[in-house]
Every structure is written in C-alpha cells, then in structure tokens.
Amino acid sequence: MIPRALVFGAVPTLFFIAAAGLSFLWVPHDVTDLSIADRLQPMSAEYLLGTDQFGRDILSMLMVGARTSIAVALVAVGIGIGLGVPLGLAAAALRGSLLDEIIMRANDLVFAFPSLVIAILITAVFGPSAVNAILAIGIFNIPVFARVARGGAMSLWTLDYVLAARTAGKGRSRISIEHILPNIANLLVVQATIQFSLGILAEAALSYVGLGAQPPTPSWGRMLAEAQTMIYTHPMLAILPGLAIVLMVLGLNLLGDGLRDLLDPRLRRVRS
Amino acid sequence: MIRATNLSVAIHGTPILQNVSLDIAAGQIVGLVGESGSGKSMTALAMMGLLPDGAVAKGAIQLFEEDLLQTDERRLCAMRGQEIGMIFQEPMTALNPVQTIGDQVSETLTVHGAANGDAARKIARDRLDRVGLGHIGMAAFPHELSGGQRQRVCIAAAIALRPKLLIADEPTTALDVTTQAQILDLLRELSRSEDMALLLITHDLAVVAGMADHVAVMRNGEIVEQGATSTVMRDRAHPYTRALFAASAHQPEQTDMPVSDAILEVRNVVRIYPGRRNGLQRGSPLRAVDGVSFALKKGESLGLVGESGCGKSTLTRAILGLDPIQGGSIVLSGNPVTPHMPRRQRAAIQVVFQDPYGSFNPRWRVARIVAEPFHLLPRRPPDWRDQVADALSAVQLAPGDMKKYPHEFSGGQRQRIAIARALITKPDVLVLDEAVSALDVRIRAQVLDLLADLRARLGLSYLFISHDLTVVRAITDRVLVMQSGRIVERGETPEVFDAPNHPYTQALIAAAPRLDDVENAGDIDA
Numbered sequence: 001m002i003p004r005a006l007v008f009g010a011v012p013t014l015f016f017i018a019a020a021g022l023s024f025l026w027v028p029h030d031v032t033d034l035s036i037a038d039r040l041q042p043m044s045a046e047y048l049l050g051t052d053q054f055g056r057d058i059l060s061m062l063m064v065g066a067r068t069s070i071a072v073a074l075v076a077v078g079i080g081i082g083l084g085v086p087l088g089l090a091a092a093a094l095r096g097s098l099l100d101e102i103i104m105r106a107n108d109l110v111f112a113f114p115s116l117v118i119a120i121l122i123t124a125v126f127g128p129s130a131v132n133a134i135l136a137i138g139i140f141n142i143p144v145f146a147r148v149a150r151g152g153a154m155s156l157w158t159l160d161y162v163l164a165a166r167t168a169g170k171g172r173s174r175i176s177i178e179h180i181l182p183n184i185a186n187l188l189v190v191q192a193t194i195q196f197s198l199g200i201l202a203e204a205a206l207s208y209v210g211l212g213a214q215p216p217t218p219s220w221g222r223m224l225a226e227a228q229t230m231i232y233t234h235p236m237l238a239i240l241p242g243l244a245i246v247l248m249v250l251g252l253n254l255l256g257d258g259l260r261d262l263l264d265p266r267l268r269r270v271r272s
Numbered sequence: 273m274i275r276a277t278n279l280s281v282a283i284h285g286t287p288i289l290q291n292v293s294l295d296i297a298a299g300q301i302v303g304l305v306g307e308s309g310s311g312k313s314m315t316a317l318a319m320m321g322l323l324p325d326g327a328v329a330k331g332a333i334q335l336f337e338e339d340l341l342q343t344d345e346r347r348l349c350a351m352r353g354q355e356i357g358m359i360f361q362e363p364m365t366a367l368n369p370v371q372t373i374g375d376q377v378s379e380t381l382t383v384h385g386a387a388n389g390d391a392a393r394k395i396a397r398d399r400l401d402r403v404g405l406g407h408i409g410m411a412a413f414p415h416e417l418s419g420g421q422r423q424r425v426c427i428a429a430a431i432a433l434r435p436k437l438l439i440a441d442e443p444t445t446a447l448d449v450t451t452q453a454q455i456l457d458l459l460r461e462l463s464r465s466e467d468m469a470l471l472l473i474t475h476d477l478a479v480v481a482g483m484a485d486h487v488a489v490m491r492n493g494e495i496v497e498q499g500a501t502s503t504v505m506r507d508r509a510h511p512y513t514r515a516l517f518a519a520s521a522h523q524p525e526q527t528d529m530p531v532s533d534a535i536l537e538v539r540n541v542v543r544i545y546p547g548r549r550n551g552l553q554r555g556s557p558l559r560a561v562d563g564v565s566f567a568l569k570k571g572e573s574l575g576l577v578g579e580s581g582c583g584k585s586t587l588t589r590a591i592l593g594l595d596p597i598q599g600g601s602i603v604l605s606g607n608p609v610t611p612h613m614p615r616r617q618r619a620a621i622q623v624v625f626q627d628p629y630g631s632f633n634p635r636w637r638v639a640r641i642v643a644e645p646f647h648l649l650p651r652r653p654p655d656w657r658d659q660v661a662d663a664l665s666a667v668q669l670a671p672g673d674m675k676k677y678p679h680e681f682s683g684g685q686r687q688r689i690a691i692a693r694a695l696i697t698k699p700d701v702l703v704l705d706e707a708v709s710a711l712d713v714r715i716r717a718q719v720l721d722l723l724a725d726l727r728a729r730l731g732l733s734y735l736f737i738s739h740d741l742t743v744v745r746a747i748t749d750r751v752l753v754m755q756s757g758r759i760v761e762r763g764e765t766p767e768v769f770d771a772p773n774h775p776y777t778q779a780l781i782a783a784a785p786r787l788d789d790v791e792n793a794g795d796i797d798a
Contacts, residue, residue: 160625161633164693167592167623168645169615182635 006258012251016244020066029057031064032216040234052223052237053230061218062244068130068219069248072212073199075134077192080141085188087142088149089180092157093172104150107143115140116205123211130213137202141195148191152184186263190256197252204245220245273298273469274319274356274437278331281318281493288314289493291331296437296486299467301460303484303501305477305516307712308683311493312473316439319471320358321348335437354384357430361442363422367414373400373425374410380432399428403458419580420451424458431462437469438462444479448579448739453783456483475712477520478742478785481505489513515714521787522717523746524724526573531749534567535605535733536591536621536701541565542599543586543757560586562757563600568701573727573734575748575765577741577780583757584737588705591735592623605700619648622694626706628686632678638664638689639674645697663692667722684715688722695726703735708743720747741784745769753777 028048035055043050049058091100119136126132156162156179165175206212207221215222220241227237274296281289289311296302306312317323319333321340333340335355340348352358360366367376378396381387387395397410403424414422423443430438440459444452460483463470472483480487481501488498489512497510508514541564547555561583568574578584589595591602593609602609607617622645625631632641642660646652653659661671667688678686687707694702704723708716724747726732738744744751744765751768753761753776761774772778 160627160631163589163594163625164623164631164690165644166594167618167621169618169648170644179633183633 003258003261005254006262009251009254009256009258012247013255016066016248016251017070019063020070023060023063023067027057027060027063029060031056031060031218033057040230043236049240050236052226056218058223058237058240061223062220062240065218065220065223065241066244066248068207068213068217069200069203069245072130072134072137072203073196076137076141076199076202077195079134079138080145080195081188081192084142084145084147085149085181088146088151089153089176091146092150092153092180093176095154095157103146107146110140110143116202119202119206120209120211123206128206128211128214130217133203133206133212136206137199141199144195145188145191148187149184152187153180156180156183186259189263190260193252193256193259197249197256200245200248200252273336275334276315276319276331277334279315279318279333280330281314281323281327283324283327287493288327289318292490292493292495294488294495294498296469296471298436298469299463300486301463301470301472301484303480303487304471304473304490305475305480305487306490307475307516307714309492310490312490313441314493315490316358316441316471316473319437319439320352320356321345322352350384353380353430353435354386354433355435356437356439357433357435358439358441359423359426359430359443361445363419363426363446364414366426367422369414372411372413373405373408373417373428374412377425377429377432380429384433386433396428396432399432400425402431402462403428404454418451419447420455423447423451423455427455427458427462431466431468434466435468437471439471439473441473442475443472445474445476449741450579450779450783452479452785456785459483476785477516477713478787481787482785489516517787519713519717520742522713522720524717524720526724526747526749527728531569531571533570535570536568536735537603538567538587538591538600539565539603540600541587541590541597541602543583543590543595544598559757561590561597564754564757564759565600566752566759566762568733568735570700570733571727571731572750573736573748575744575751576735576737576754577739577744577751578754579739579780582754584754585705587754588623588703588735588737592621592703593618615648619645619697620699621701621703622697622699623703623705624687624690624694624707626709628683628690628710631686631690634678636677637674638676638678641678641689642674642693642696645693648697659696660692663696664689666695666726667692682715684711684719687711687715687719691719691722691726695730698730699732701733701735703737705737706739707736709738709740716743723747741769741781753780 033056038047038051038055039053041047041051047057049062051057087103091103094100119140122136123132153176162175162179165179203212204221204224207219208225210222210225212221213219223241224238227241231238276292276294279289279292280287292315294302294315304312304315318329319340321343323329329341374393374396377399378392381392381395393410400408400410405421405424405428408417408421414425417425443459444455447455456479459470462468472480474480484501486498487501487504488495489504489510490496491512497504497513504513508517541561542559543561545558545560547557564587576584590597591609593611593613596611604617604621607613639657639660642663643652643656646656660674664671664673669685669688669692678689681689708719711719720743723734727734736744736748748765750763751765752759753768753774755776761768761772761777768777769781772781
C-alpha cells in the first residue's frame with residue numbers, strides 16, 4: 001500500500017517541478033517584459049495571477065522562480081550527497097580510526113555554526129549570486145549526509161553478509177560501494193527530500209535579503225521582499241510567492257515522510 | 273483453571289489458529305511445542321488478550337468463569353499481570369534499560385493498586401529474593417546483570433502479584449545451557465510451590481520432556497497431539513510428533529574419512545581487546561582468546577563448544593583472517609593466516625554464519641551472492657554461472673533459484689545458499705559458526721545430513737562452532753571445550769561427552785536437556 005503522506009506530498013512537489021519544467025518551453029509572458037501601463041493588475045484572463053509593480057506577470061515569475069528554487073536546492077543537495085556520503089562511508093568503514101575522528105569532529109565544527117548566518121556571510125563576502133547561494137547552502141548539507149551515511153553504515157558493518165564479503169577478500173571501499181551504499185540508499189533518499197525542502201527555504205531566505213539570484217532572474221524570496229512594501233494595498237503580491245514556498249516545502253516534507261514509510265526496511269518486513 | 277475451547281484466530285482473513293483446545297490446571301505445567309510459525313506464540317497472545325490488530329478470534333478462552341474473548345479491554349488490563357503473567361524470550365529487550373530492577377518489579381504492584389511506595393518495594397524485594405536474586409540490589413540496572421539474571425527479574429515481575437497462570441514464551445532460548453537449566457528449575461519450583469499454572473512454549477522437545485506434566489504438539493495452527501508428557505513421549509501417536517522426535521535425535525550418517533595431516537594449525541593464539549574507554553583512561557585490556565592451540569586435520573570435523581562470551585566468535589574471526597592476533601600463529605596449509613593474507617589463501621577457508629536472515633545482501637540476487645567469493649580468484653571464471661548452478665545443485669537447490677532474491681527463501685534454504693557460497697571457491701576448510709542453531713529441528717536434520725554428505729564427497733574439513741551439544745555430538749569427530757578464552761578440555765567427541773574430565777564440561781553436559789532418558793523408557797516398553 002502506498003502511504004497517504006506520499007501521495008499528498010508528491011502532488012504539490014510534482015506540480016511545481018512540472019511548472020518549472022514548463023517554464024523552459026513556454027511562459028504566459030516574458031518575465032523581463034516590463035510594462036508600466038499594466039502595473040499592479042488584478043487577476044484577469046490576460047494576467048491569470050495579476051501583475052507586480054513593474055507590470056510583470058506573476059504567474060510567469062512564479063514559474064521561472066520555481067526553476068531557480070529547485071535548481072539551487074537540487075545542486076545544494078547534490079553537493080551534500082556527493083561529498084557527505086563518501087565521507088560518512090569512509091568514517092564508518094574505518095570506525096574508531098583517526099580518519100573517522102577527524103571527519104566526525106569536522107562535522108561537529110560545521111554543525112556548530114548557524115547555517116543561515118554563515119550562508120549570508122559567504123554570499124556577502126563573495127558577492128550575491130545564485131552560484132554562491134548554492135555553495136553556501138551546499139556546504140551545510142555535507143555534515144548532514146555524512147552523519148546519516150555513517151549511522152546507517154555502522155549498523156550494516158556488523159551484519160554477516162559484510163563479514164562474508166570480507167572473507168571473500170573484498171576491501172573496505174569495495175564493500176562500502178557494493179554492500180553498504182545500496183542498503184542505506186533509502187535513508188539517503190528520505191534525507192535528501194528533507195534537505196531539498198530546507199534548501200528551498202534557505203534559497204528563499206537568501207533571496208529575500210538580496211543575496212540569492214540577482215535581478216532580473218525571478219526568485220520567490222525576492223518576490224516576497226519586493227511585495228512587503230505593498231502588503232496592505234496589494235496583499236496578493238506577497239501571498240502568492242509565500243504560498244508557493246509553503247506548498248513546496250510542505251509537499252517535500254510529506255514526500256520525505258511517505259518515502260520513509262515506504263522504504264523503511266523494518267516496516268517492509270512486516271508487510272511481506 | 274484456564275481452558276481454551278475450539279480457539280480459532282484469523283488475521284485479515286488468513287487462518288492462524290484452528291480449533292485449539294487446551295486445558296491448564298492450577299500447579300500444572302503444560303508444554304506447547306512446535307516449529308516456528310506453528311502458532312505457539314499466537315496461542316499465548318490470545319490467552320493474554322493481546323492479539324494483533326486485524327485478528328478475529330472465535331471459540332472461547334475460559335479463565336475461571338470469565339471468557340477472555342468477551343471481556344473488555346479495561347478488565348483485561350486489570351487481569352494481565354494480576355491473573356496472568358508472561359515472560360518472553362529476550363530478557364535483553366523485555367526490561368526497560370533506564371529503570372532500576374526494583375522499580376520494574378514494583379511497577380506491576382503499583383499499576384494494579386496492590387501496594388504503593390515502600391510496601392510495593394518491600395514486596396518487590398521479597399519477589400526478587402524468591403527468584404534467587406537475593407544478592408542483587410534493588411537499584412541495579414538491567415545492563416549490570418547477566419542474561420540469566422535479567423530473565424529472573426522478568427520472572428519476579430511476572431509473579432509479583434502471584435498470578436494464577438504464568439505464560440513463558442521460549443524463556444530459555446536466548447540463554448546458555450547452564451543458565452537454562454537454572455531458569456527451568458526455578459520455573460518448575462515456582463509452579464509447584466505457588467500452585468501456579470505454567471504454560472511453557474518452546475521449540476525444544478528436550479526441555480518439555482524434562483519439565484511438563486502435559487504436552488501439546490502444534491503444527492500449522494493446530495494441536496495435532498496432546499496428552500500426559502510420558503504418554504506422548506512414548507506413544508508418539510501422530511506422524512508429525514514422530515518426525516519431530518526423529519529430527520531432534522537425528523544422527524547424520526558419517527562416512528569414515530581418511531584423516532591425514534593437519535591442514536589448519538592454531539598455536540598459542542592470543543586476541544586482546546583494548547579496555548573500555550572511560551573518559552581519557554582505558555580499562556585493563558581483555559584477553560578474549562588466551563593461548564589457544566589446536567590442529568584441524570584434513571577431512572576431520574572438529575567441534576568447538578562453549579557458552580556465550582567464551583571467545584569462540586573472536587577465535588573464529590581470527591581464524592578467518594578478519595582480525596589481527598596479538599600472539600601465537602595460525603597456519604593454513606603451511607602459510608600464515610593474517611588479515612593481509614593473499615586472496616588465493618583466503619579462498620581455502622570459508623565460513624557459514626548463524627543468521628539465515630542477516631547473511632545476504634537483501635538487494636542481491638542469489639547468483640551474485642553465491643558468486644561473490646570469486647573475487648578471490650585472479651579473475652572470475654568465464655563459466656561462473658555454471659559453477660554457481662553446480663554449487664546450488666550440490667546443496668539441493670535448483671539452478672533456477674539463481675534469479676531469486678534471498679527473501680524468497682525459507683530459513684533452511686537460505687542456510688543452503690550460504691553453504692553454496694562458502695563452497696564456490698572449493699575451500700579446504702569450512703568454518704560453521706552456529707550454522708544450524710537458528711533452524712527448526714527438521715530443517716536442522718536435513719542441513720546436518722547435507723553437511724555430512726558434502727564432507728564425504730568433497731573431502732572438506734569442518735570447524736563446527738556451536739553452543740548446542742546435541743548437534744556437536746552428532747556431527748563432529750573431535751571436540752574442544754572453551755571457557756573464558758581457553759580450551760579446557762579436548763578429545764574424541766564420544767569420549768568427552770560420555771566421560772568429561774573438566775568440571776566445566778561436566779557442568780555443561782549435565783545442564784543440557786536430553787531426550788535419551790525418555791527414549792530408553794520407550795524402548796523398554798516396546
């Protein structure tokens with residue numbers, strides 16, 4: 001049976017991914033298309049969700065903004081998995097060694113910093129851009145995945161099939177790749193969805209303070225920031241990007257929950 | 273006193289129990305025997321009113337005048353612990369690790385409002401004394417106790433309110449033989465002196481034979497035979513009962529092998545674990561294996577017996593070249609065994625582990641699992657699929673099973689896959705680490721036959737590690753007895769078993785439950 005959370009999470013997630021995908025091919029209006037004459041239009045057939053103070057189409061901006069959010073979060077998660085998982089696997093394979101100690105203490109060090117503040121620092125120092133936002137968010141994903149990978153791997157290292165692989169003469173790195181990694185994949189997938197949602201939030205926060213993707217690239221966070229001066233006169237300008245962020249993050253969290261229910265080997269054993 | 277009449281249980285429409293009728297009188301010990309999945313534990317849960325969600329029970333369970341199946345949850349809660357107590361197989365997980373044992377025993381009393389505060393603690397103390405824990409303080413935590421002591425705490429909590437019925441679900445399966453004997457003695461004595469009915473659930477016929485007044489044999493959710501223990505043991509009216517007995521006492525046919533020179537030599541091996549880290553300091557190092565020497569001859573089957581914590585697993589890992597040793601030497605066919613030994617040599621010694629569920633990567637197909645040790649050869653042979661098929665045939669599995677995943681097999685079949693994997697590189701020595709301990713008796717008998725047959729055909733040498741004396745006796749030529757990291761006795765298996773010299777060996781053999789006595793009685797009558 002498919003967990004209900006999975007369905008409820010997948011719907012908004014896929015919806016936004018589809019919208020972002022569609023924006024490559026077609027948007028109702030060009031987002032760089034300023035037309036002051038059409039500024040602050042209400043919802044209409046021409047502008048489905050209305051326009052902002054520069055007369056840009058909100059729907060188009062949300063679609064292209066989804067692209068930015070998803071791209072930033074995706075690459076940031078990729079950095080976390082790409083560097084964190086090998087580190088975690090190595091730490092588990094050489095449990096108790098100096099390397100394990102170094103990796104995990106370095107993790108603790110990164111964890112000790114408030115991630116968003118440091119991300120703001122990094123983007124402020126190296127200049128605001130989408131790439132720097134990705135790097136700043138990605139760095140803080142590394143220790144998360146390292147810990148998840150190490151924790152999952154450590155319990156697997158005590159299992160008999162790993163011992164059997166060792167009697168088959170396989171080295172630690174080979175066992176990590178062949179036996180450990182596929183069996184912690186479910187843990188990683190669940191963690192990835194959670195980190196993905198946190199990445200979206202972080203990107204929105206950085207853009208909100210002007211340190212994310214730069215104009216004219218639309219971004220949900222900056223749409224919020226620009227709307228705040230008009231929140232009493234034109235509340236929809238703030239509500240729409242806010243709603244997009246909320247739905248996307250909620251969807252991803254539900255998806256993570258649902259995937260955990262679906263992939264958790266303990267639950268699966270009950271079912272089979 | 274408690275009587276189940278035509279009890280049937282179905283879970284989501286699948287029948288689990290069918291027409292189970294069982295009667296237990298006060299002070300009586302009833303043994304419920306059967307293989308895994310036969311419905312033993314479900315019967316016990318039904319009696320406690322603890323059936324899982326989706327279970328539908330029919331029939332009746334009468335405790336005195338009340339039908340437990342008709343009783344509401346509130347009343348059942350009051351009865352659990354007060355009228356019916358239960359102890360489980362795993363004393364490690366049955367106790368809360370962050371509560372003292374005194375609190376856990378007195379909890380039963382306070383929950384049922386029988387006593388409070390100091391009064392409850394006083395009774396708890398008394399109950400702990402009663403189960404032979406007089407020397408253990410109330411403030412002890414479970415992790416400070418041994419497995420047997422924890423099981424005693426569980427018993428103390430279960431009998432705190434002097435229940436009329438105690439259900440013991442495999443109470444000694446996780447314990448060593450000497451501890452098992454003590455716990456069984458305690459249960460028997462409690463039942464007799466407190467006039468308490470005892471339902472003893474076990475897979476071990478020998479345990480029932482020595483304990484129960486009345487025995488019921490279960491298969492596929494049905495009781496196929498029940499009656500007074502001596503009658504059932506003697507008559508074995510049902511074919512299934514006969515099959516169980518035959519399997520328990522099964523002796524695989526051993527061909528006399530031409531035993532020649534030593535193939536594996538273990539000389540004065542020492543394995544030291546660094547002491548537990550305590551802040552910046554370390555405790556004193558632990559000598560898990562302390563000067564062990566023996567030789568395994570070609571074609572020989574050598575047993576290694578000992579209780580948990582005696583160092584047999586540590587020794588096994590050293591012999592397989594998985595862990596370094598701190599002293600002595602291990603030599604296989606003239607070459608030293610180390611964690612860095614060449615692959616070709618590693619191929620000559622392979623292993624079968626105990627757990628048929630943890631032994632395989634659940635995401636691999638059987639073909640890949642069995643072929644894994646080919647990694648030890650310079651390159652995987654081009655006909656590797658044929659070789660895997662041959663290995664599967666050798667362990668009586670179909671070559672078509674190569675495409676399946678491990679979860680599609682039963683415990684016994686999985687153990688055959690493990691043997692096939694161990695044999696694929698044509699090793700000289702096979703280490704069998706509790707290889708049949710997790711299997712049901714009938715499956716165990718088949719696997720033992722297979723092992724005996726493989727040894728005769730392939731000229732293998734076995735190092736057979738087990739805590740189960742019956743199995744060791746059935747399959748080994750010589751035996752080593754290990755205690756606290758040392759070999760305390762060694763010799764030809766029949767001689768060691770019939771006339772043990774060392775006090776530890778004597779204690780082990782005396783503690784092991786046996787079926788022989790009953791069988792002899794049966795022979796005389798026949």
